[in-house]
Amino acid sequence: MVGGRRILIAGAGSVGTYAGGCLAHAGRPITLLGRPSLMDRITAGGLHVSDLEGRHHHIAAGPGLRPETDPAAAMRDAGLILVTVKCADTAAMGRLIADHAPSDTTVISLQNGVGNAALLAEPLGHDRVVAGMVPFNIVQLADGRFHRGTDGAVMVAAGHAGLRAELDVPGLPVVESADMDSVLWGKLLINLNNALNALSGLPLAEQLGLRPWRLLLAEQQREALRALAAAGIRPARLGPLRPGLLPHVLRLPDPLFRLLARRMLSIDPLARSSMWEDLERRRPTEIDRLQGAIVALAGRHSLSAPVNARVRDLVRQAEAAGTGSPGLPPDAVGAQGGGA
Numbered sequence: 001m002v003g004g005r006r007i008l009i010a011g012a013g014s015v016g017t018y019a020g021g022c023l024a025h026a027g028r029p030i031t032l033l034g035r036p037s038l039m040d041r042i043t044a045g046g047l048h049v050s051d052l053e054g055r056h057h058h059i060a061a062g063p064g065l066r067p068e069t070d071p072a073a074a075m076r077d078a079g080l081i082l083v084t085v086k087c088a089d090t091a092a093m094g095r096l097i098a099d100h101a102p103s104d105t106t107v108i109s110l111q112n113g114v115g116n117a118a119l120l121a122e123p124l125g126h127d128r129v130v131a132g133m134v135p136f137n138i139v140q141l142a143d144g145r146f147h148r149g150t151d152g153a154v155m156v157a158a159g160h161a162g163l164r165a166e167l168d169v170p171g172l173p174v175v176e177s178a179d180m181d182s183v184l185w186g187k188l189l190i191n192l193n194n195a196l197n198a199l200s201g202l203p204l205a206e207q208l209g210l211r212p213w214r215l216l217l218a219e220q221q222r223e224a225l226r227a228l229a230a231a232g233i234r235p236a237r238l239g240p241l242r243p244g245l246l247p248h249v250l251r252l253p254d255p256l257f258r259l260l261a262r263r264m265l266s267i268d269p270l271a272r273s274s275m276w277e278d279l280e281r282r283r284p285t286e287i288d289r290l291q292g293a294i295v296a297l298a299g300r301h302s303l304s305a306p307v308n309a310r311v312r313d314l315v316r317q318a319e320a321a322g323t324g325s326p327g328l329p330p331d332a333v334g335a336q337g338g339g340a
């Protein structure tokens with residue numbers, strides 16, 4: 001489907017660089033469009049990708065992996081574009097693609113939050129844009145590696161011939177879904193933990209192992225499920241549990257939860273949420289597209305979502321302070337929300 005043209009990673013950060021590395025290792029011709037600091041590093045020393053299953057590959061820069069910082073140069077020979085910028089940059093990336101990429105290039109959003117595909121479709125048209133979802137976590141480690149710390153398969157909208165096969169490579173399993181809206185809402189329920197993880201400053205496995213944090217997540221999910229039901233939205237089941245059961249399992253005592261969690265999901269001790277990474281790098285977070293979306297949806301249906309609103313406000317404060325993760329204890333997060 002790419003017709004011999006290249007796959008462009010539009011916004012090479014954690015997810016994009018990992019995906020680009022796996023695809024390049026499997027022989028797909030990849031262009032990375034990213035910031036000069038990372039692109040220079042990859043040009044000089046190549047790219048390391050690793051995962052919790054023990055894969056570790058080094059891919060040298062060259063014709064198979066071309067780092068670029070100029071959108072026009074990066075996009076002119078793209079046959080397929082994976083958009084991996086944060087939500088705040090989606091609209092701007094859509095305009096760059098409209099200006100510089102061939103007009104028949106398919107564009108896939110691999111971002112969290114609902115509404116990115118629609119934003120990209122504004123300048124590009126609905127026919128060219130495909131919704132996608134990345135279930136796993138990528139962290140950039142101190143040694144420069146892009147490391148996948150949890151498992152799961154990337155999901156892309158069904159009905160685009162050859163797309164799944166083009167992207168499905170070792171380290172980056174890809175499956176199709178006929179209902180990406182439900183998938184993205186299901187993912188958003190899980191992403192309500194991103195902010196808690198960012199506020200805690202703890203690794204994901206450690207934070208989720210502590211019941212006071214899980215109670216806050218359960219309460220946010222309960223508010224979200226109520227708002228989704230009022231709006232007639234059915235979030236997809238993305239793991240062994242259907243969405244309605246998630247808050248109940250999160251409320252289990254630590255020993256029981258840890259036992260169940262060990263059977264249901266693997267989380268590398270190094271994994272952290274992308275929002276933690278944003279706070280640490282003093283970048284804007286996606287809070288308004290996650291907790292903010294739930295508060296807005298609840299409001300449209302005359303419901304309240306006080307714990308989501310409180311978490312949103314704490315993350316906004318942390319963004320404004322610009323001092324990284326505030327390392328809050330869970331009772332400081334639950335204090336005014338009444339969630340835990």
Ligand SMILES: NC(=O)C1=CN([C@@H]2O[C@H](COP(=O)(O)OP(=O)(O)OC[C@H]3O[C@@H](n4cnc5c(N)ncnc54)[C@H](OP(=O)(O)O)[C@@H]3O)[C@@H](O)[C@H]2O)C=CC1
Pocket residue numbers: 010011012013014015016033034035084085086087089093096110111112113134135136137138139273274283286
């Ligand atoms: N990280 C993770 O584990 C996961 C992330 N996701 C989702 O995937 C999406 C991407 O997340 P993530 O990879 O963490 O984000 P990152 O911020 O790590 O990566 C995006 C990169 O794109 C760069 N960028 C933005 N605009 C441009 C531009 N015009 N030209 C070149 N580079 C640009 C950003 O630079 P700068 O920062 O300087 O603007 C940044 O380096 C998000 O929606 C996130 O929620 C989903 C699952 C897991």
Ligand SMILES: CC(C)(CO)C(=O)C(=O)O
Pocket residue numbers: 112134135136137138150190191193194272273274275
């Ligand atoms: C950690 C994970 C995979 C789920 O919360 C994620 O989507 C993120 O960090 O943005």
